[in-house]
Amino acid sequence: MQFIINGETVEVAADIRTSLLDLLRNYLGFTGTKKGCDQGACGACTVLVDGERINSCLALAVQYQHRNITTVEGLARNGSLHPLQQAFIDHDGFQCGYCTPGQLCSAIGMASEIERNIPSVVTKDLSATSVMLDETEFRERMSGNLCRCGAYNGIVEAISEATVPAAAAKTAGRASP
Structure with missing residues (x-):
């Protein structure tokens, strides 16, 4: 699967049943996105996809291929905090x-x-x-x-x-x- 995460294109071999949250944390090392309730109730896993917020624990990663995903790690630019x-x-x-x-x-x-x-x-x-x-x-x-x-x-x-x-x-x- 291919993703655009924080402006970088990455390819990942993952099971198509993998949540976007697990893909970010476990496969790609973006541990800023947190696993809270794993049920979409707490918002700890919120990321931006094409500028819109989603609960990544409820999203299958395969659905978000080739889309712009922004995690908390991608908010800072050129060494400056957002x-x-x-x-x-x-x-x-x-x-x-x-x-x-x-x-x-x-x-x-x-x-x-x-x-x-x-x-x-x-x-x-x-x-x-x-x-x-x-x-x-x-x-x-x-x-x-x-x-x-x-x-x-x-x-x-x-x-x-x-x-x-x-x-x-x-x-x-x-x-x-």
Whole structure:
């Protein structure tokens, strides 16, 4: 099988029943993506595929051949942390750090959804030309990522600082999360 991971093309001989999470961790050594519940409930395994977030534990790797897969290891560029990674450090958006890779990838995916005006289950006006990102909308979009340490305040602050302003630049009157 052939994959594009963090901008690099790699070939892997793996069973077609292998999950994307197991392929990343066990075959390719991308251990930043974490195995939490292995049931799609915690978000620790969240990665980006063509810019959209998915739970890699629920995805068969074979389905994602020749697509752009970004793991937490692929967020930093040219020796510099992604702004969201730096914001997590600045706002203590982690304690043990186990959920952090999934939180980071999910937040980047969330920002992309907002930029593309994709509604969530709590979006009030489905006919609006832009999604209004208030606290309810923000928390709903990140609800698939759990933190057992309870570092949610730092996580919310970090995402708000680094991701939401850029994604919500087009949405006037955004309430702070």
